[in-house]
Amino acid sequence: MKTIPLGTTGEDVSALCLGVLYYGNRIGKALSYHLMDRYVDAGGSFFDSANIYSHWIEGFRGGESETVLGQWMADRANRSRVFIASKVGFAYPGVERGLRARQIREECEKSLRRLQTDVIDLYYAHVDDRTTPLEETLEAFDGLVRAGKVRYLGASNFLAWRLEMARMISRAHGWAEYVCIQQRHTYLRPKPGASFGDQISANDDLLDYVASENVTLLAYSPLLNGAYTRADRAFQAQYLGPDSDARLAVLRAVSEETGATANQVIYAWMVQSAPPVIPLMAASDDAQMTENLGSCPSRDPPDGGERRRADDGEPGVARGDAERGADGAARWGGGVGARAGGRGYLSSHSLSVAAIIRHSHSV
Numbered sequence: 001m002k003t004i005p006l007g008t009t010g011e012d013v014s015a016l017c018l019g020v021l022y023y024g025n026r027i028g029k030a031l032s033y034h035l036m037d038r039y040v041d042a043g044g045s046f047f048d049s050a051n052i053y054s055h056w057i058e059g060f061r062g063g064e065s066e067t068v069l070g071q072w073m074a075d076r077a078n079r080s081r082v083f084i085a086s087k088v089g090f091a092y093p094g095v096e097r098g099l100r101a102r103q104i105r106e107e108c109e110k111s112l113r114r115l116q117t118d119v120i121d122l123y124y125a126h127v128d129d130r131t132t133p134l135e136e137t138l139e140a141f142d143g144l145v146r147a148g149k150v151r152y153l154g155a156s157n158f159l160a161w162r163l164e165m166a167r168m169i170s171r172a173h174g175w176a177e178y179v180c181i182q183q184r185h186t187y188l189r190p191k192p193g194a195s196f197g198d199q200i201s202a203n204d205d206l207l208d209y210v211a212s213e214n215v216t217l218l219a220y221s222p223l224l225n226g227a228y229t230r231a232d233r234a235f236q237a238q239y240l241g242p243d244s245d246a247r248l249a250v251l252r253a254v255s256e257e258t259g260a261t262a263n264q265v266i267y268a269w270m271v272q273s274a275p276p277v278i279p280l281m282a283a284s285d286d287a288q289m290t291e292n293l294g295s296c297p298s299r300d301p302p303d304g305g306e307r308r309r310a311d312d313g314e315p316g317v318a319r320g321d322a323e324r325g326a327d328g329a330a331r332w333g334g335g336v337g338a339r340a341g342g343r344g345y346l347s348s349h350s351l352s353v354a355a356i357i358r359h360s361h362s363v
């Protein structure tokens with residue numbers, strides 16, 4: 001699987017990060033193992049969990065997602081070959097919401113135990129906490145890095161100005177900084193002023209910020225729970241309106257033209273962004289895993305004159321690059337299209353991204 005640099009860390013991570021939110025709870029252990037195996041077989045190594053996953057599912061209290069990920073890593077003896085992220089900050093049974101120093105330290109210990117590891121590769125502040133001084137939170141996170149319990153720090157559900165404030169404070173003190181931001185983000189844009197409660201959607205400010213500051217954007221809920229392709233799923237009201245209608249028409253056209261599914265086009269569009277956006281990929285069964293993995297090229301296109309650049313995008317909007325084969329057709333190496341016999345999905349993949357950008361500018 002193609003890899004993407006994680007902020008300024010010097011670390012390359014999988015272009016598709018597997019979100020394991022429902023693994024070990026709604027999705028049982030055997031299927032969770034199978035899906036994680038499939039992701040790894042496809043070259044993926046970046047896993048996303050959180051302490052609270054998924055306490056809202058009936059019969060669960062939170063921590064089950066980390067637990068199944070930890071068991072799987074132990075059984076597969078692959079801890080050194082995977083890159084794991086977890087989070088702290090939201091409430092779950094027995095734990096209050098917030099980013100107080102004590103809470104960060106205690107929750108990290110619990111996550112380490114559940115994950116059966118002595119270090120978390122990427123540890124997020126899951127939500128901004130306006131009631132705790134940033135200094136207290138950031139010093140505590142830095143302490144975890146210094147203690148070797150956490151390698152890198154990330155933020156999630158922060159506005160750009162709060163993220164910058166946090167980073168400036170960390171920098172002033174010589175503390176570890178947030179290297180990435182995980183935000184709600186998809187191809188459709190929420191209506192102006194739309195709220196998702198605690199979930200903060202990536203806006204123009206943030207897209208400009210990440211492009212300028214070399215902070216990596218990770219997109220959660222990129223498929224809007226399957227609503228792009230499934231009759232049994234509806235778009236939330238926050239996404240309904242003329243802007244989305246126009247964008248959906250583009251997506252439909254690009255999908256028909258390339259034979260790629262709308263979901264694949266969205267993942268590919270993110271991964272090929274400049275700077276790249278890492279989608280949090282979720283898959284609950286084999287068919288979803290096959291389709292979603294099919295969106296990602298297995299390696300980077302070559303540098304130099306062979307590269308084909310699509311229109312420049314607005315900040316955070318994709319540009320399409322593709323390797324060109326002997327016949328001059330754009331190609332992605334090694335990926336697997338979801339539709340057997342799909343009409344040239346791989347060969348026209350860059351076209352899908354270029355087209356989506358062109359049309360995005362006109363809507």
Ligand SMILES: NC(=O)c1ccc[n+]([C@@H]2O[C@H](COP(=O)([O-])OP(=O)(O)OC[C@H]3O[C@@H](n4cnc5c(N)ncnc54)[C@H](OP(=O)(O)O)[C@@H]3O)[C@@H](O)[C@H]2O)c1
Pocket residue numbers: 018019020021022048049126156157182183199219220221222223224225226229230263280281282283284287288289291292
């Ligand atoms: N930082 C945060 O606050 C935050 C918030 C939410 C999520 N996350 C992270 O982001 C990850 C993904 O979030 P999400 O679940 O909201 O993502 P999503 O992309 O909006 O939705 C994923 C869901 O869509 C369906 N799906 C997936 N692939 C499909 C396909 N090819 N065709 C049709 N339906 C498909 C599945 O639903 P069914 O299972 O019902 O079939 C799957 O659970 C999570 O696992 C978690 O790691 C983070």
